[in-house]
Amino acid sequence: MTDTEQNEKIIFEALRQVIDPEIGCNILDLGLVYGVAFAAGKVRVTMTLTTPGCPMHESITAGVKNMLLNIEGISNVEVDVVWDPPWHPSMMTEVGRAMTGVRNF
Amino acid sequence: MAATLPISAAVDATAPRVTPATQPFGTTAPSSTLPLMFTVTGLLALFLSASWIVAQPEILAMYHYSPGAIALTHLFVLGWLCSIVMGAMYQLVPVALETKLFSERLAQIQFAFHITGCVGMVWAFQVWNLKFVAQFGAVLAVGVALFIYNLARTLLRVPKWNVVATSVASAIGWVLLAVAAGLVIAIAKSSSESLPKLAGFVFRFDPIGAMHAHAHLGAIGFFLVLIVGVSYKLIPMFTLSELQNHRRAAWSVILLNAGLAGSFVTILLRSPWKLAFALVVISALALYTLELRAILWARKRASLDWGVRYFLTAVGFMFPLSIIAAVLSWPGLRVNAYTMQFENVYGFLGLVGVVSFAIMGMLYKIIPFLVWFGTYSRHIGRAQVPVLAEMYSARLQVIGYWIFLAGLLTTLVAMEFSNPVAVRWGGGLLVASLAVFGFNVAKMLRHFVRPQLKPLAKISVIRTAL
Numbered sequence: 001m002t003d004t005e006q007n008e009k010i011i012f013e014a015l016r017q018v019i020d021p022e023i024g025c026n027i028l029d030l031g032l033v034y035g036v037a038f039a040a041g042k043v044r045v046t047m048t049l050t051t052p053g054c055p056m057h058e059s060i061t062a063g064v065k066n067m068l069l070n071i072e073g074i075s076n077v078e079v080d081v082v083w084d085p086p087w088h089p090s091m092m093t094e095v096g097r098a099m100t101g102v103r104n105f
Numbered sequence: 106m107a108a109t110l111p112i113s114a115a116v117d118a119t120a121p122r123v124t125p126a127t128q129p130f131g132t133t134a135p136s137s138t139l140p141l142m143f144t145v146t147g148l149l150a151l152f153l154s155a156s157w158i159v160a161q162p163e164i165l166a167m168y169h170y171s172p173g174a175i176a177l178t179h180l181f182v183l184g185w186l187c188s189i190v191m192g193a194m195y196q197l198v199p200v201a202l203e204t205k206l207f208s209e210r211l212a213q214i215q216f217a218f219h220i221t222g223c224v225g226m227v228w229a230f231q232v233w234n235l236k237f238v239a240q241f242g243a244v245l246a247v248g249v250a251l252f253i254y255n256l257a258r259t260l261l262r263v264p265k266w267n268v269v270a271t272s273v274a275s276a277i278g279w280v281l282l283a284v285a286a287g288l289v290i291a292i293a294k295s296s297s298e299s300l301p302k303l304a305g306f307v308f309r310f311d312p313i314g315a316m317h318a319h320a321h322l323g324a325i326g327f328f329l330v331l332i333v334g335v336s337y338k339l340i341p342m343f344t345l346s347e348l349q350n351h352r353r354a355a356w357s358v359i360l361l362n363a364g365l366a367g368s369f370v371t372i373l374l375r376s377p378w379k380l381a382f383a384l385v386v387i388s389a390l391a392l393y394t395l396e397l398r399a400i401l402w403a404r405k406r407a408s409l410d411w412g413v414r415y416f417l418t419a420v421g422f423m424f425p426l427s428i429i430a431a432v433l434s435w436p437g438l439r440v441n442a443y444t445m446q447f448e449n450v451y452g453f454l455g456l457v458g459v460v461s462f463a464i465m466g467m468l469y470k471i472i473p474f475l476v477w478f479g480t481y482s483r484h485i486g487r488a489q490v491p492v493l494a495e496m497y498s499a500r501l502q503v504i505g506y507w508i509f510l511a512g513l514l515t516t517l518v519a520m521e522f523s524n525p526v527a528v529r530w531g532g533g534l535l536v537a538s539l540a541v542f543g544f545n546v547a548k549m550l551r552h553f554v555r556p557q558l559k560p561l562a563k564i565s566v567i568r569t570a571l
Binding site for chain 1 (some may be wrong): 200201202338341342345405406407408418474477480481482483485486487488489491492493494525561562564
């Protein structure tokens with residue numbers, strides 16, 4: 001496994017520990033994370049939420065920052081919340097659907 | 106080294122097609138303490154109301170134009186329903202409309218006026234001192250004015266006007282009229298000598314008709330309009346669905362408002378046309394249930410949690426409530442002991458079966474969120490925190506649901522047949538259900554005192570400098 005692959009794995013593992021407390025599923029399996037870019041100790045996460053005006057907005061984005069800053073080697077985290085494309089349950093993984101009882105597509 | 110990790114198949118982080126989010130919730134909503142103050146007050150008033158029924162069941166077993174029934178109704182409506190709805194609005198309106206509450210300080214001041222006015226009015230009705238009713242009513246009205254001002258200023262900040270904003274705006278208009286109507290009646294009755302013109306105007310109307318018109322302004326205008334409007338945002342949010350037909354949703358709110366305006370006038374004047382306007386309200390509720398059904402059909406979350414089931418059961422009660430409303434509005438309906446008690450059944454089913462049960466369902470969403478937000482929000486990403494559904498017992502929630510239904514149905518039948526013993530049994534079941542609910546709320550609140558944090562799973566170290 002290359003360093004990049006290993007680092008991807010570490011970041012994904014960390015994001016999998018950030019839970020949407022209303023739905024009861026982590027943000028990765030919910031399909032909320034649209035992309036992660038990293039370079040020179042900086043990570044930029046592009047993500048969405050299940051609905052605009054989601055009451056957990058700040059908690060979840062702060063959670064993402066806190067979580068990634070726990071990783072030794074990451075010194076700066078930016079989280080961009082976007083609404084385009086809007087989140088849809090079809091973006092969830094099979095694991096996420098099983099956890100939340102969301103129907104298949 | 107630089108890399109992009111494609112995670113879901115949606116978009117790349119570097120893609121330019123992004124719409125920045127509006128203001129984050131945590132900086133726009135009031136603190137958890139404010140809505141919790143209203144919520145705890147509301148729950149206390151609810152428990153007192155149910156206990157009052159057990160202590161004096163004859164209040165409901167006889168016609169409701171009595172000091173006891175009016176005092177109890179005001180404890181229930183102002184103490185329980187208004188406290189909860191106002192607290193929830195301070196929390197939910199910024200969330201549902203993606204804006205910021207105008208002033209939290211103003212809301213705290215309103216709380217003081219609300220409590221003083223409510224306690225004073227209930228006492229004054231019980232001892233039937235209308236002068237005090239008017240004075241404490243004025244205190245309450247100052248609070249309501251602050252509430253309306255705060256919400257109106259909040260609505261002015263709404264970036265995108267929609268059916269939810271329309272219903273919130275309508276509801277605050279109706280509550281203003283409801284309070285004004287109640288205050289005018291109380292002032293006219295207590296100051297007929299010093300204010301003969303006002304008294305002369307009010308006394309032109311039948312007192313029971315005026316009381317019923319005032320009650321409909323509050324019950325339909327404030328509570329039902331809000332339930333309908335806000336659920337268009339919350340039910341899709343909780344069931345992972347979407348509003349299916351915006352026009353149908355808008356018409357349900359328009360017809361509800363139009364029907365209420367007509368109902369107010371025709372009830373006040375005891376006009377035979379009140380059936381026509383009752384049918385307008387019923388058609389609004391029919392549209393609402395059709396839209397709700399469509400939302401649920403399109404939902405992505407297969408199972409419905411019990412909070413949503415409470416709410417949907419309450420919506421189901423709108424069907425028998427509509428039938429009763431049509432019967433009671435029937436021109437030339439014969440007045441006898443059964444039809445008079447049918448009015449009690451109508452009011453109780455509306456306020457307890459529909460409004461209260463819907464609110465209890467929503468409280469199973471709102472209270473865990475408030476407590477979670479106050480306790481765990483700052484820990485997310487630093488420790489493992491519980492999810493909302495872990496903060497109360499789902500089993501107790503189910504038990505409370507069935508006991509509540511048993512209590513409601515027992516009380517309704519007992520009221521219709523003017524049986525105080527059976528009313529007491531029904532009230533007892535409702536108290537038991539509320540005790541279960543209270544226990545679950547206590548479980549939620551306990552997280553304030555004893556947070557349940559667990560350490561995060563071990564995270565490896567990045568191998569190379571990023």
